[in-house]
Amino acid sequence: MAFGKGCHLHLIDGSAFIFRAYHALPPLTRKSDGLPIGAVAGFCNMLQKYVEEAGGDDAPTHAAVIFDYSGKSFRNDIYDKYKANRPPAPEDLVPQFPLTRDATKAFNVACHEVEGYEADDIIATLAVQARALGGRVTIISSDKDLMQLVGGGVEMLDAMKNRRIDRDGVIEKFGVPPERVVDVQALAGDSVDNVPGAPGIGIKTAALLINEFGDLDALLSRAEEIKQPKRRETLIDKADQILMSRELVQLKEDTPLDFTIDDLEVHDPDPEVLLPFLAEMEFRTLSKRIADKMGVDAPIIEDTPVATGDDAPAPEFPPIEPEKYERVRDMEALNRWIALIEKRGYVAIDTETTSLNEMLAELVGISLAVIPGEACYIPLTHKSGASDDLFGSDELAEGQLPLQQVLDALKPILASDAVLKIGQNMKYDAKIFANYGVEVSTIDDTMLMSYAMFSGIHNHGMDALSERYLGHEPIPIKSLLGTGKSAITFDRVPIDEAVKYAAEDADITLRLWHLFKPRLHRERVTTVYETLERPLVPVLAEMERNGIQVDRDTLSRMSNAFAQKMAALEAELHEMAGHEFNVQSPAQVGQILFDEMSLEGGKKTKTGQWSTPADVLEDLATLHDFPARILDYRQLQKLKSTYTDALQTHIDPDTGRVHTSYVQTGANTGRLASTDPNLQNIPVRTEEGRRIREAFVAPEGKTLISLDYSQIELRILAHVAGIETMKQAFRDGLDIHAMTASEMFNVPLDEMTPEVRRRAKAINFGVIYGISGFGLARNLRIPRGEAQAFIDEYFKRYPGIRAYMDDTVAYAKEHGHVSTLFGRKIHTPEIGAKGPQAGFAKRAAINAPIQGTAADVIRRAMIRMPDAIKGQPAKMLLQVHDELLFEVDEDAADQLIDIAREVMESAAAPAVHLDIPLIVDAGKGANWAEAH
Template sequence: MADNATLSPAAQRDGATRHRLYLVDGSGYIFRAYHALPPLTRKSDGAPVGAVSGFCNMLNKLLEDAAADGRVSHIAVIFDAARATFRNDIYPDYKANRDEPPEDLVPQFAMIREACGAFSLPAIEMEGFEADDLIATFAKRARAEGADVVIVSSDKDLMQLVGDGVWLLDPLKNRELREKEVLEKFGVAPDRVVDVQSLAGDSTDNVPGVPGIGIKTAAQLIGEYGDLDALLERAAEIKQPKRRENLIQFAEQARISRELVRLRDDVPVTERLDDFAIRRVDETKLIGFLDEMEFRTLKARVIKAHGLEAAQPEEVVGRGVVQGDGHGEPLSAQAPAVAKTDYRLVQDMAALQDWIDRATSAGRVAVDTETTDLSPRRARLCGVSLAVEPGEACYIPLGHVSAGDLADDPTPPKQIPEAEALAALKPLLEDPAVLKVGQNIKYDMVMFLKAGIRVAPIDDTMLLSYTADPGHGHGMDELSELHLGHRPIPYAEVCGKGKAQITFDRVALDAACAYAAEDADITLRLHHVLRPMLLRSRRVALYETLDRPLATVIADMEFAGIKVDPAALQRLSADFAERMTALEAEIQELAGERFNVGSPKQLGEILFEKMSLPGGRKGKNGAWGTGADVLERLSAEGHDLPRRVLDWRQLAKLKSTYTDTLQAEINAETGRVHTSFALAATSTGRLSSSEPNLQNIPVRTEEGRKIRAAFVAEPGHKLVSADYSQIELRILADIADIPQLKQAFHDGIDIHALTASEVFGVPIEGMDPMVRRSAKAINFGIIYGISAFGLANNLGIPQGEAKRFIDAYFERYPGVKTYMDAKRREAHEQGFVTTLWGRRCVLPGINSKNPAERAFNERAAINAPIQGTAADIIKRAMVALPPAIAEAGLAARMLLQVHDELLFEVPEGEVDRTKTLVAKVMQGAADLSVPLEVEAGAGDSWGQAH
C-alpha cells in the first residue's frame, strides 16, 4: 500500500496509519444514475449525457464524503467489461433474459469511463469476468495487506464478501451494510449467502436454483444442515415431499447455481493496490471534461470542493443550524459550507412577533410549511418556516411530539400553541402589502385554508421556473443545484426511508430547523434569481395572467374536493368482481383448462402454444407478448378468448384504480375526495391530477359513466359540467388558417361530416356513418401527426388505403400540411414550439439520431402548440370564473378540471344562471377566428351532468 503521503489531508492530521480502500461498483452506479434522472437529458449537440451527469454527481459526492471521513486513502471504480463471462461457459443461459441496455445509454458508457479519468480515479475492467469478481479479488488482496475495504454498492451479490474489515456502503441511503444487515436480508451469515442463493436462484440473472425454494426456505435449510453440500447429501431426510423431491431432482442444478453466484477472488489482475491511492485531481483535465459535457452546476460545485479556483460566495448556500429562542446569539451552530447562514428556532410569541414585524417591513417573505403527509387535506401541520433575507430564516415548530430522539427524550418540545401562532401569522399571510413567496405554494395555501387563512398575494418559484425556463425539472432541489450550485438537505436525511421513515412531527427540533429554515431560505434566494429571468424570457404576461393566479384557483378547488358516494363505489366493486369471475369462467372454458387470466405468461402459452393462434411473438425474456395491441388484433380476426381477456382487463383496471381505491381516498372529515393538481408537470401546460387521478376515468364507456355517477352533489345542490366542444380542431382551423373548416365552425356544420364530404367526395345528407367515422379518425389523428400505418390500425383498413385518405385530406386542406411542415422545421431549428400565448413546449429529442425518438418529437411538435393552447384557454377560463361568479352573486364552487371540462357544485336554485355564466366566460377565454362552443349540463351526479 502507499505510504502516508497518499492519505487524505484529514487522515494525515489524525495520524492515521490504517488504510481504507473504497471499491466502487461502477456498473451499478451507471444504471442508478441513468434511472435517477429524467430521460433524454442531452448536450446542446443532441448527445445523451443524463447517465454521465448522474454518474459524475454521485462520484463527486462520494469523493466529498470520503474527504470528510478522513480515513479513505484509496479508491477504484470497477466495471463490467462485457456480458459474456466464464459463467456463460458454465451455464449458457446465464443472464440470457436481461434486456439490452437502453439505446441512449450505450454511447454514454465510454464517456463514463472517461469521467473516472477526469476525476483522477482508476477505471478497472477485465474481459471474461464481472465487476463483482474484480471487487472480490481486490478486497481479498487489500485485507491481506491490512487495509479495511468499503464496497460502494447495495448489490446483494456482493454481500457474500462482508466480513472482518469488509462491508458495503449503500451510496443513495448512505447506509452501511454489515453482518447484521446481511443476516436480515438472507437469514444467514455472509459466509453462507452463496449457499442460500444457490438454492433460491435469481430470476434477474437467470440463475436456476431449485424450484419451489425461496430465500426464506433456503436460509432455514442451510441453518439446519450447515451448508449446501451437506443439505444435498441428506436431501432424502427432508419431510416435505415436494421439497425433498425437488432437492434430489435438481441437486446438480443447485451446484451449477453455486458456481454462478460465487464470486471469484483470484482474478489475474495486473493492477497493484498502490495504483488506487487517492491523488489530487488534474484541474485542466477535470474542468475540460465538465465543460465538454456542459455540466455547469457540477463544475461550480467541483471547483469549490476541490479548491481549484476562488469560489463565488453568492452562488453557494451554506447550512447553519441555530437552536434557541430566536433572540440574541446562537446557542449552537453547524459550520456553513461557504456563505454563513442564520437559521433560528422560534419558540415563543415575542420571537415570532419579531419575525412578523421584519417580514412586514420587508414587504416580502418566503413561507413554507412542514407537515405529516403529502396530501394537504390529510396532513397535520408540524411547523412554519419564514425567510426575510438570504441566509436569514426561522422555523416555528407547532406540532412536534418530541424535542429529540423519541427513544431518549419523549418530553414535549417547547413550542407555541398552534392556534396562537396561526392567529399571529394570519394578518401577515393575508396582508395585501406583503408578497408571500413559496415553492409550490399551492400546497401551503391549502394547509392555511384549513386554518381559515387565505394567503395572498403570492409568488411561486416553481411556477416562475416553469414559465420562464421550462426545459428541466422545477423541484426545489433541482432548482437549487441549477441556479445556486447548492444541494439542499435531503428529506430522507431527517426523516429516513422505507419502513424506518418517520413523520416530520417526530424529527428533533434542531434537525427540523436546519431542514425547514433552509427550504424557506432557498426559496427566497431562488426568487431573487427567477424573477429577473422571467422578465428576460419575455413571459411576464403569461405568468401574471395565467400561471400565478391559477395557483389560488387550484388551491380553492383542492380544498373544496368533491363528494363521493362510498355505497355506490362498493356496489360497483362488487359488480365488477362478479363480472370478472364470470369472464374468467368463460375464458377458461374457451381455453379448455384453468389458468391465471391475470398472468401474461400463462395467457401467452394458452394463445400461442395450446391454441396455436397466428402472429405470436416472444420477447427477450422468452415470454409471448400479450399486450392490448396483440389481443385487439386477434379479436379483430374473430377470436373470442382475446376479446374476453380485454374485457376482463378493463374491469380489473377500473376496479383496482377507481372503485376500490376511491373508497380509501374519501376524507374522513369532509366525506369528499381531494385530488391534487400538478401545475408544472407537463410540457404543454396541461394540468395533471393525482392522489387520486380523476382525469383518466373513461368518458365514453358504460363502466366509466357508472364510476362518474358515484361523484355526487351535496344535498340541495347540483353538479354542473361545462365542456369545450372540439376545441383542438377549432384551434387547428385557426392557427393553420383553413377557410373551409373555419367557415364550417361559424356555420355550425358537423365538422366530421364536412371532412368526409370534402375528402371522399360524398354528400353530407344521408352519409354512411362509417364514412363519417373515417373522417373523424383523420381529423383527430392529424392533430397528433398520425401516420398511414397508425390510421390503418385505427380504421382496420390496408395501409395503402389509409395513405390515400391522408393524401386526399392534405390536398383538400393544404394549410394543415403547411402548418405541420412549419412546426417540424421550427422545432428542429430552435428545440421548442410555442402556444398562442408564448408558452414554450421544449422537445429535447427533436434532433436525435434515433429515428423513432426523432419521429416522436416531430409528432409532438405538431400537437404541442394545439394541445398547449387548449390548456391555456381553459386555464384562462378558470382564472376568470371565480370573480365572475362572485360578481354575479352566485354561490357556485369550481371543483374539478378534467381536460376540456370544468365541474361545479351549484345550489339548486342557481343552476340555470350558473350554466349561462360559465358558458359565456369559457367562450370568451380566447379571441380566435372561430367561435368556441361550450356544452353544459346539470344533474345530481357527475355522470348525469356530463
C-alpha cells in the same frame, strides 16, 4: 385653432393601448439596466402608426391620449367594492406606466388624467363638449363602457380591428341604442369592475326588458308586471342595488378639467424631443424608422451587451450553512422576523406538516427567509418523543411557541398585499394555512416560474432546481423521516434537525426566486407566468378544498358489476383458447397468442417470456378477436382497481367528499394533472368508464353542472392551420365529423352512417396527435393499409394541416421550442433525435401548440370564473381536460350555465382573437354522468 364646426377630435383610450401593447408583445428589457420596456415599445409603435395614418379627410384637428389616474375614483365612495376584484397590474408593467405618459408627450400628443376620475369620464366630458361645439369626435377604443357616448357626431374606432362602431354597432352589441346602454349595464352588472347589477340577468335579458318597458325607471316602477317569478323578485328586491349600479356605469360628463379642447390641437412630433426619448429607451429599429421619415439622422444608441438565458450573471449568494439557521423560541424573536419582513416587503415561506394530503395534514412548523443565508424555523407541534422512541410521547416538545399565537402574529403579513409571499409549490402551503383560517394572498411561486421558463427541459421540484441552478444538494427528507413502514411523521423529527432541513428549504426558495424573477423577462414568459400560472393557484386551491361528493354504495355496486363482467369475459376467453389459463398472466396470454395461435408481432422479454403490452394487443386486435377481449378484460380490471375500489379509500371521513390535488406542472403543454386520486383519466369512450361518473353526485338540493368545450382542439387546429372549409363549418355550426366524412368518403350528409362518422372522428382527433397508420388501425381495429389510406386522403383534402405540421417541426428544430397562441413555450430538446424517439418528438411538437393553446384557454376561463360566479350559490369543483364541473343550488342551475358559458366561450379574448367561435356544451344532473 378654436374648436368648432368642421373640427375633428380624436380621444385615445391610453390604458387600452398600454394593456394591448403589453399582452401583444413578448417581454422586453432595456439592455443597459434590465428595465422592462416591452409595453412601452408596443405603445410607441401604436402611437407611431396612429400619427402616420391619421391623415386625409378623417384627420383630427385635435387629439389627446387619456389615461386612468392611479388610485381610487369617486365610484369607490358610492360602492367600496368597486373594482375590488381586479388583480394588481403585472409587476413588470408597473414601472412602464409613467414611461407611456413620457412617450405620448415625446410624440407631441396631448395626454391627460384627472385624480379621482377614470379615463372614461374625461373622454365623456370632452366628447360631450366637442359635440356641443358642433365638431366630430372619434373615440379610439373598444371599451363597451364608452358606447353610451356614441351618436350625434360621436363614433368609436376599434383600432386593432380597424372597425368603426356607430349607433348600429352599439345596438348590435347591447341590443339597445346608446342612450339605453347605461340601463342595460345597470341590470347586467360587470364582473370585471365588480358592478353588482341584478343577479341572474345578463346583457340579452336586460336588453329585452329595457326594450319592453322603455327605460330602467319604468321597468323598476312596473316590476310587479314581470311574469317570471324569480326575475320579478330580483327586480323588486334588488332595486336599490340596480340603481347604484347605474350610478357606477354612468360616465361623468362634467369631470373638472384644468385644460380645454383648444389645448388639444394637433402638432407634428419634434425630432429633437422624440428621438432622444426613443434613444433613451434604446429602441433602435423604431428610432431609425422615425428618423428616416423625418429626414434626420438617427440617434446613436450604444449597444450595451446584456447576458441572456443561461449566460445571465447570477447574484452573489453566501454559502448555504444549515447550522447557522435560527430556531425561533419566543415572541421577541418572531417579532424581529416580522419587522424584517415588513421592511423588505417579501418573504420566502415554507410549512412542515404531518402529511402530503393537505386535507389531513397538521401544521408542525413554519420556516421563513428574507435574506439569502439567513433563515429561521418556528417549531410548533413537535412531539417530545424522539424519532427512535418506540413509545414516543404525544406531549409537545419544550421550547415551542403556541400554534395559535404564531398564526395570529403572522396572519396580517400572510394576508397583506404589501408583502409578497414566495414559495415552492405555494398552493400546498396556502391550503395548509387555510385549514387554520389564515388567508395567504399576493404570492410568487418558484416552481411555476421554472415551469413557465423550462417546460420540457427538466422537472421543477425544489431539489432538482437547487442542484441545477444553485449547485447545492439539499438535505434529503428521507434522512429525517426514514422510509417504508418504519417512516415517521415530521412532528417526530428532533427540532434541532428540523431547523436545518426546514429553514434550508426557505433559504433555497428565496435564492431561486432571486434567480428566476428577472429571468422571466429574458425568457419572454412573464405574461405566461403572470396571467396563466400565478393567478390559477388560489383558484385550484379553492376547488381542491371544495372536493366532490362520491357515493360509496354506487361504487360498491359498480365494483361487483365489474367483477361479474370480468368473470364472464374470463369464461369467454377460456372458450376461445380451448382451455383454462390465468387471464392476468402476460406470459400465459403471450403463449396462447404467439405459440398456440401463431399470431405475428410478438416479442420476448429477457427471461424468454412473451410480452403482451397494450400496443402489441391493439395491433393484434385489428386481426383477431382474442386480443381484443384481453384488452376489454384489462380495461375492466383497471376500472375496478383504480376507480370503483380505490376511490372509496379517498373519501374524506370529515367531508364525505373526494379532494383531488391538481398539478400545474404535470404536463409540458400546460394541461393540468390530477393526483390522489387522479380524476383526469377516467375513460369516457367506454360505457363502463362513463358509468364511473355516476358515483360523483350532488348533495340534496344541489345539482351538478358540466360545461365542456366542444371540439376545442379541432377548432384551434382549423385556426392555426388556416383551413377555411373547417373554419366555415365551425362558424355554421355543422357537425365537423360528418362534414369530414362526407368530404373524405364522398358520402352525402343525409346518408351518413354512425360508423362512417366514427371513422372520420377518429381521423380528425388522431391527426392532432400526429397519429400514424398503425395508431389509427388500432383505434378503429381495421387493417393498417386501410387506415393509412384514410390518412393520406385526409392530407389531400386538407393540405393546410400538412403545411402546419411541417412548419411547426421546422420551427422546433430551429428554435428548440414551440409556442401556444398565448406565448407559452414548450421546449423540444428531443426534436433532433434519431430512431423511434424522433417520431415521438415530432408528434409532441406538432400537438403541443394546439393542446397547449386549449389548455391556456381553459386556464383563462378558470381564473375569471370565481369573480363571475361570486354571489351565486355555486362552487367550481373539477377541471377535466376541456370540461369544468360545478355544484349549484337546483333553482340556480340555468343561471349558472349562462354565466359560466359566457366566461368560457370568451376566455381567449382579448389576448387572442380566434377565427372561429368557441362553443361550450352544458348539461346538468344529479350525478356527473347525467350532467355530462
